[in-house]
Structure formats: C-alpha cells, structure tokens
Amino acid sequence: MTSSTKGGQGAAGGQKIGLNEAFELAVRHWREGKRAEAAHINGQILGARPAHQGARHLKMTLEHGVQGLAFTALRLSDPELYSIGDYSYGTPSVFPHNQPHEPARLSIGNFCTIGHEVEIILGAYHRQDTYTIYPFSAPHFGTLFSSTRQITDYSTTKGGVSIGHDVWIGAGSKIMAGVTIGTGAVIGAGSIVTRDVGAYEIWAGNPAQFRRRRFDQEVADRLMTLRWWDWPKDIIERHARDIMRGTPEALDALAQGHDAWLAGLRKGVTAPFEMLQGRSGLLRARRSADWREGRPTWVVLHGSLGNIATVQGIEKHLSDVNLLFVDLPGCGGSTAPADMSVDGFADELLPALLAAVPGGFGVLGASFGGSVALAIARRTSRCTSVVLLDTPFSAAKLWHNHAFLRGAIASRPDDRYLRSFALEIYGVTPMAAVEREYWHLLDGIAVPVLVVSGDVPMLPQRKMPPVPCCLDEADLAQLSGLGCRIERVKGGHDLINDNPAAVAALVRSAETVMA
16 A cells, blocks of 8 residues: 555555555445454554545544444545545535536635535536537546547636534525535525535525625634634634624633633744744744844745744844744744634734834745735735735746645645635645635735845746646736836745845835835
C-alpha cells in the first residue's frame, strides 16, 4: 500500500491495492464487525498518511466504541473531492461533478449532523443551452460514442457546496450545487435547498424557504466569534454543558472557555514573538529589534503559505523604521481564519494591527500579502500607504503559482487548509485552474499604492528558479491607469528576498509620500 490512490503493496494478502481501496476495505471490515482487521489496515493507512481524515475517524470509532452512527469522513474520505470536518456524522449521497476543469468540491465543517437519505448535488447538470441534453461524450458510455470523446463540455455546474460548522440537515433533504449553508443552520427534513442559508437560520420546504433565526443577531455574532467548534477537544468537553444550553449565563461561560483556549495558545509563544488578538483568534507577530516610538511603522505581510521567516530578511535593510511582521491567519503560529477569503484575512488582522500600532502605519505586502494589505487599507484610515511586491490581480494565468500549489497539495494531501486556500484564493485544484480576480481591491482606495515588480517575465513557461513575476505588461499598464505608482527592479517574484536593498529603498520613498 502507498500513500497515493493508485498502485502499491496491498494491505492484505500481499496484493496490490491503493490507499483509497485499502480504506474502503477497512471500513467494510468495521461494518462487518471485524474490528481487528479494520484496525490493522487502518493503522497501515495512518502510518503512510497520519492526517488522513477518514482513517483518523475510523480510529476514533474503534477506540471509543462509537456505534449506531457513522462519521461523515468514513464515506467521504477522498480529499480530492471532499473536505470533511472533525466529528461530523451522517453519510449523505453525493453526486460529483464530472468535469475536472470545473472544480466543484464539497466542504463540511466540524460537528455537523446529517440525517438519513440526504443528497448533495455538486454538478453534472445536463446543459440546456444546446440542441440536446443528452451527454454523448460522458465517460459512462465507454466506447459507445467513441467519436465524441473530445467533447468535454457536455455538462455544467453551479459550483461546489459549502456547509459550515454545527449544521443540522434533516433526513431526505437535497442540497443543490453552488449553495452555502452557514454555521449553526438547520435544514428541515425533506427540504430542497437551492439558495444560500445564513448562519443560525432555519430553512425548510420545497424549495426551502427561510423560517426563522435560531438566535438574535447579537448572540449569533458572539457564537461566531467564540468558534467553540475549533477549540481543542478537552476544552470543548469541559464546556459541553454550556454549549448544550441556550442561556445568557452559558454564553458568558463559553466566552471564558474561548479565553482559556487563547491563553493556552499564548503559552507556547516566546520572545521575540508575541500573540496579537485578532477578530476571533490569535496572530503571531514580531517587532523589529530596534523598535522605537515616533518612527515610521510598516506592517510586513508574507505571501501564500509563508510565515514571518520568509520576509524578515528585509529587516536589516530597514533598520531605521519600525517593522511589525505578522503571520497571516492559518500560517506560521496564527490560528486559521473564520472565512477563507481576502476579506476574511483582513477582518481577522485589523483589530490586532490597530491595537499593536498606536498611530498610522504603512503595509508592505509580498505577493498575496499585498492583496490583504489593500483590503486592510480599505477598512481603516490609520493605514496611510501600501507597497505591493508583485501582487497578482488575475490568478488563472499564473502557471508557476499553479505548479507551486499543486506541488504543495501533492506533498500534503490531507491538509484541508491548504486545499481550501488554493481553491478559494487562487482557483487551483490538482486538475483545474479557474479565475480569481482582485482588481476590485483598488476601487476607491484612498491611500498611495506603490506596485513593485521584477524583471523575470512570466512567459514563456520554463523550469524554475528563478520564479517568474506574476504581473505582466498588461497588468502594469492597467495598474498605472488606476493611479498606482509602478517601479521595476531586478529580481523575480520573491522580490523581498531577491533584491531586498532595492525594495527597502522604494519603501523609504513611499515613506516620504506617507509623511
């Protein structure tokens, strides 16, 4: 058995078997009451892939005597198609989309309850804009219509389905493609959900309609801030009685549990790092060594999947200013964001930055960090300048970024945060790359924006390093037309490390404008 889904040494009898097949065999043994056989195969799977979500839940099932229900991850275990949270149970029937170039994934959060005979439709809709709805070239037909194999657009989808945390979906319900169901929502039995459902809302009917809110907005907002479903298991158990109540006193007790969770995270951080309080979690940060009041201050944000260490080399080139390095949500030592989007990152960061920096500040953003920098500048007048280091505004053409993200996914196939980041931020899956644009972040921007790019062109595609720049000539022309100052220096995409001296000089020139 191997950690891939194809080939490898078998888990039983010496035969060749893929990991997915091995896990199906382990689950089948468990269902048949063959606990020892199930545990043996499952142990081999965890040896190869310790974070395999299905195997983790099968281990919990075997060790704790879980019976009468099945965790969702036992059936929906393929990370290429599904992102299944911890402790959610119920096994819906899922109709996947059959067009790999159109990603339509299913995401289910933690602690969800899914009733019997629930169906979730991710796509494979017959097209209605062509002269036939018949899918001649669908692979199900084998060679029956072999001359049509090159026709790949025989079906369509409205997108994936996203189900938040602590959601209850009643028996017999159908969830249609493109729907988002917010945390804490309830879907009545037999409902057909065709529209988005907000957090802590109750919907029912065919088609499903809004019925009422479970709690008023203030209570719902507090629950979304406390995020008890993300706490460690021991803290959840300690506060289970309060989670299972609905009183103001219980909500106050949960706030204490939230504080205990954050306090535990703070204990693991030592100088020179500090933990800043974000909107609902913590953000690891480090101030430059010679921090002094009264000097210009810059917040430094790293790029995709990086951390403070990937950008802190600029410090020795900017020793005369204050620098606040911050791990983006979900990266380095920071807790994950509640919302995987540029706005979600900015919302989590903003209260931490306003508390850490008493006056005005600029934001220096490398690559994706620049997108977050613009979102922050749109939210506060305390941000007085933005410097973007080769920050992309159109994702679909970034072939080198696709290769980087797919390589990361291949090496960490069970990393749910990574897969969500790749898809939601950059539109990338192992098989697809769809557009994600961020030009809107410049709409109405009120502060000076300096865009810095390098001299390593994006095209033609070639081996790396050096890593090509994300901004092409058309991008730079459009940015200039939108009022951004454009500067070119030597280096590739990783300008903060390729040419830190030139970047530092440009940051100082932006300081003059900021002053």
